[in-house]
Every structure is written in structure tokens, then in C-alpha cells.
Amino acid sequence: MKDKIISIDQGTSSTRCVLYNSQGQFLASAQEEFDQYFPQEGWVEHNPDQIWQTVLSTLHSLIKENGLSSSEIASIGITNQRETTVIWNKKTGQPIYNAIVWQDRRTSAFCEELRSHERVIHKKTGLTIDPYFSATKVHWLLNNVEGAKTLSSNGDLLFGTIDTFLIWKLTEGQNHMTDVTNASRTMLFNIIDERWDEELLDLFEIPSNMLPQVCDNVSDFGETNVLGGKIAIGGVAGDQQAALIGQCCFELGDVKSTYGTGCFMIANTGDKPLYSENKL
Template sequence: MKDYILAIDQGTSSSRAIIFDSEGNPAESAQEEFCQYFPESGWVEHDPEDIWQTVLRTARSVLEKFDLTTSKIRTIGITNQRETTLIWDRKTGIPVYRAIVWQDRRTSSYCKKLASAGHEEKINSKTGLLLDPYFSATKIKWILDSVPGVRERANRGELAFGTVDTYLLWKLTGGKEHKTEATNASRTMIFNIHTQQWDQELLQLFDIPASLLPEVKDSSDNFGMTEESLFGTAIPINGMAGDQQAALFGQTCFEKGMAKSTYGTGCFMIVNTGDVALKSSHRLLTTIAYRLNGKPTYALEGSIFIAGATIQWLRDGLKIIANASDAEPLAEKTPLEHGVYMVPAFTGLGAPYWDPNARGAIFWINQRHGY
């Protein structure tokens, strides 16, 4: 009987499931997009049920295609869009609000207020992050302060917070496990990357009850077992990591100085800095690359919020193209000297500017363009 691994890749615009053999070769895969919500300018939300159902359907789809009489799924690994924030009821599992996506800018004014009060250096020294709406802490606070009754319920210990990995783990285990791991925790802005603990001073600063928080484990660890009813058998979950760190690991960037660049919904470059949490002089992020056997490996990261999402906008927003693949032939027949360029700052600018109020712009367009 052959052994296989089921990988769940929960992204910003779609969910994917891939079965790999013991040598890392893909055997089956499935992908499903889901809806993006933009209720106000700069706001980006997902329906948590869309996240869960697309994960469940794609996982079931690849398992149904697979002959489990001659093979065995030994374990499940989860990778996920980072920073996206969910809070749900511990008893019912029902979210109190939609998932606030990492691209969301609604807490820009609060971040500016904290920066004006001189808190950015303290936050950066503890978390490696810059004071920006990108990260989870201000999203958590917004939900606590803006959704009626949520802060009171949180103070009573009735609610749980999680990034997408934690939410999926909760759902996959039938609410038995409330855990995250170090790479996702390092993107919340309340996790101290030096002590490897939730930081009490930052929890007080953001007014976040510690009772909301999950246990933080290594990136490779025992996270629990899936509910047998989901896939017909209980499967262990032994790996979790934020998507960009998972890409770094998947590209075998295990040595100091090795780097990867990912072009997806956004663009992200990460370089392994070994056991040293280097501080950038160019406003890059210091983050955790992965944590194994209790030992963190650190990284520097440059984050660009919008890349492939621009193609989605051309398709779903402007309806210029019917499919994402239609963009390539259009680009190929466009003369390089046309002179038009676009800054896709739909949800602000990331590294190194970190301007949450920036917006997209098209430059040097004239009447000749489009013919």
C-alpha cells in the first residue's frame, strides 16, 4: 500500500487540494474560486463558510478521484492566506463576522493614531512587523469594538480567534483543536518572535483578551485528527504554515541567504536569515520562516499586496476579459513602447512604503491607446 499526503492550500481567491506521493510528486488536484466582498472602499472580506466549503469540496474531490483501497493518506498539511482574521463561537463554531482579509485597510486611522503615540518601535522590536492594517491585531480589535456584543462575549471566554489555518483546523477536527503555528502567529502583531509567546504588553495595547488566542505549535507537529465523517476516516494533521513561508520551505530554502519570490494574488519575496532575526534598514518585515523542534528560523520579507488580483479585477470588475488566461495574449500583442503603466495599489502600498491610503493609478494614457 502506497503512502500519500493531502495538502490543503487555502488562498485569497481560491482553495486547492493536492495529493502528493511520498516523493513529493503531485497525483491529484482540485481548485475552486470563491467570492470576494468589498463592502466599503478599502474593505476586503470573505465569507468563512465559503472558505470552509471550498476547502471541504476540493479535498473530497481529490480523495474521490483517488483509489484509497490501494493507497493511504498518511497525513494532511495546511497552508493558508496569512493575517486574515476570524472570530467564532466556541460552542457553535459560528463566526461573529465575516473574515477580514489581509488586504483590508479599514484600520488605517487606528494604525496612524498608534504610530503618532509612538508605539511603532515597540511593536517592531517585539514582532518584527510595521504598524499597518495588514496584520491581524487591529482587525481583531475592530471586530471586538464594532460588532455588537462581541467584546462582552470575548471577555466571558465564549469566543475564539484564529487566522485561516486555525479556523480550518477547528472545522476539520470538529471543534476539538484550537491551535496555530509559529509562522501564522508571527503575522498577528501580538506574537513576540523572540520569546515565541503571545506578548502580554501588546495584548494590553490592542485591548485583546488572551482567552481568544490559540496555542502556538511548531510548523510540523501533531495538530489533531480530522472528524471521521468528513472523509470516511480520521486523518492526522501534522503540518501547518502561512502560504509564503510554506513556499519558502517548499522551494528548499533551508540555508541562510536563500530566497524565493512568489507571484500570486500579491507578490512576496522572502529570504532565509537563519537563527538571527535581522532588522531591515529598508522597511522590510522580520518574520518567522518556520519553526521545528521549538527552534525558529527567521526571514526578511517584502510584501506587495496586489499582483494577480489585478487580473481578477480585469475579469470580474471591468469584464475586459472572460478568463484570466485571456490576459496573456493581450499583453503579448501590446507594443512595449506604448508608455502606459499602472500602479495597482487597490488596497494601499506594501513594502517599502507601507501607505494604507494609496490607491491604484494608470499613467500616460491617451486617446491612441486601445486601438
């Protein structure tokens, strides 16, 4: 009977898979840490393939240690560290470089060059110009990894935040998708029109064919066979937005704070964009 749900929580320092019953009650979990790389001061990287292996390992541990089979799993959901950027070759499936993590500051100088565009970027995305977000990371990768420009010109590269990379791997390269919460943290997504913004793609020199399809949080993200039978991937949300829902912050003005690798405060601002005058 398909009456259980697995949540993949892919975080900054570890991957955790959690098992729930159909009422949302916790049943079990498995967790595995992975390596952090600091090649230069202010640079932070992860190995995307190692992240993928920790996802596989924790999924299989969860199933084995609880005596389950894939036929009992109704759906898999994904929540993830946001902004962390992966580019991979869609023909080989191989990343062209390590994942550049949200904490990474290597694009600080480029961000300063963009200050004249700050008002437009803020209006379109709700974000301030900062190395934190994905856009400048993608720009850096395309301009600093040997052969990346040629591969992107040929349409051979795909970009994604961690959720997108995991969906692509789980579906064996069938689905290149993300959700609105992760898209909104790239500094490429227009939160008014709810689409990738062509003007911003031109500004950051990013080909649109690299970008994933943007879907609602609860959507058909495909099926995976990694546990020996077909399981639907039914939901995706960035970790901090997922935590907001987890804390039942459903009303306008509700706020949650999460203390993990960083401290993150998220507020429910309702169904219309609210622009901070204080760079929040």
C-alpha cells in the first residue's frame, strides 16, 4: 500500500531523508554529511556528484533500515539549500565545475559593477545585488571554466539549483525543472510576471536554453526508479520557504527564524510582492 512519503532535505553540510506516514507523522530518518571545499578565501564549493551519492545512500538506508519497499512510497518531496549553483553537460551528465555554494563571495567585484542596475533588478526580482544569489555564479562559471562558453553556445549546458540537479538525476535526465521558490532566489526570475526575465538573462549573459522549467511547489516533477520501482516526485520547495510552511506560518505577517548554517528569518507577506526599503 502506497501510504508513506519521503522528504529529501539536501542541506549545506549534510543530506537527510525523512520518512512520514500519510498523516504527516514522522517515522524515521537517515543522514549523511559531505565535504566542504574552500579553494580560496571567500570561496565555498561542493562536489555535486558527492551530493548525489549522499542522496542515494540516505534513500537506500531509509528503505533498508525500516524494512520498506518502493511499493509503499506514495511520493518523494525535495527541499534544498537555495542559490547554490550547478552547471552540467546534458549529454554526459557531468558537472563542468563544483557547485558554487550560496555562501561564496567570489563575484563581489562583479556585483559592484552592476550597481547601476540595482533598481531594475530589485523591482523585477525583489532581491538586492549580492554574490549570494545564483545569477552572478552562473556568469562566473560561463566565463571562467574552460570550454563553458562554447558548450553553452552549442546548447549543451544546463543550469540548476540543487533541487533541479537532483530532479534531473532522479529522473535519469528526463526532467529539467525547478519550483518557484528556488527560481525566485536566482536573481533571474521576474516575481511579477512569474517567469525567467529576458532582460536579466541578457544582463548576465546567460542563454535561456540553460534554464529549467519553473513549476508550482506541488507539481508533477516526474518519476524515479532509484529505489527499484516507480515513485512520483510530487513537491519541491527551497529549505527556508519549506520551513515557513513547516512552522504553519499561513497568515499574513507570520514569521519564522531558522538557526542552522546561517540564521534565516522568513515572513509571510501575502499574495503580492512587498518591497523592503531596508534591503531585507
